Amino acid sequence: MKRILVKGVNWLGDAVMTLPAIRAIRARWPSAHVTVLTRGSLADLYACEPAVNETLAYGGGFVPFLKLVGRLRRQAFDAAFIFPRSLRASLAPFASRIPRRIGYAGDARKPVLTDVVARDGRLLTGHRVAYYLELLRPFGEVPAATAPEISPPAEAVDWARRETGEDLWAGVNPGATYGKAKQWYPERFEEIGRRLAARGYRVAVVGGPAEADLGKTVARGIGDAARDFSGKTTLPRLAALLARFRVFVTNDTGPMHVAAAVGTPVVAVFGPTDPRTTRPFGDRFTLVRHEVECAPCLLRECPIDHPCMRDLGVEQVWTACAEWIE
8 A cells, every 4th residue: 555544533642542553554554655634733743753754634624624535535545544433533534535444333434434343342441552553453463562652853852951951850740631530639739749849859730721720720739849831832842841750640641641652650540541441551650549339430520429539649649659769
């Protein structure tokens, strides 16, 4: 195949977990031109990936959809790997008459796919990195899952060096775009930050634009050693900043996966989500959770009293953090 389209996913963490599959596509077809169709907010992430030749940003709407279809037809793709499982994600490759359209069954979209990959229990309970790699199944043996890797561009690396200087840095990420159910309590992140500061660390508070107010609050609660970066970085700069940390304490979020992909030790706080499927991939992380019968529920908002996070104390998280810095 000479031209391959990859329909990207919608969330930062999921996008990071697709990177090994994109590299596997490149390895299978080393001379192919690989284009990723993605949300504009994630285009910079895929631009950091050497296996990707081109990114196309698409934000939705009928007229933009028609223009996109026209562009995809002109580019004459041989195949499309459709990572999301929605019908909507399949429509542009179908309307563009791409000959091979590979994706998982679901959302009544079998008629618009040429290669339907079955989802069995092993895939549903296994890690998402392996889940996305399985889409190569129609073309032979599926490669073994490997850890995502991100190499920020030189501009981002230089920026992060200027911003952090020679100080020791750690990071905390108190937010979660998916919903409040995934968020450990802000005042507990503040306490972790104060303990890091007491050991000589500067503490970066990170998060997306929607978490700017939360970031300010947590940074203020940590004190003078803290600096709030929430909503103030591009994705490449965020990756470069995370790479400067000795440890990163975070909810189950996109930045958690970015930190793992740049090699930073991660303390991952899990509550309603399933660590079997979305934990950091690799061995440089510590997973912290409080076992409750109702988890993983995968809910955005807890309908009861948030026991998975409520009963997860500072000491348990701090113990995991201290193991990485001491």
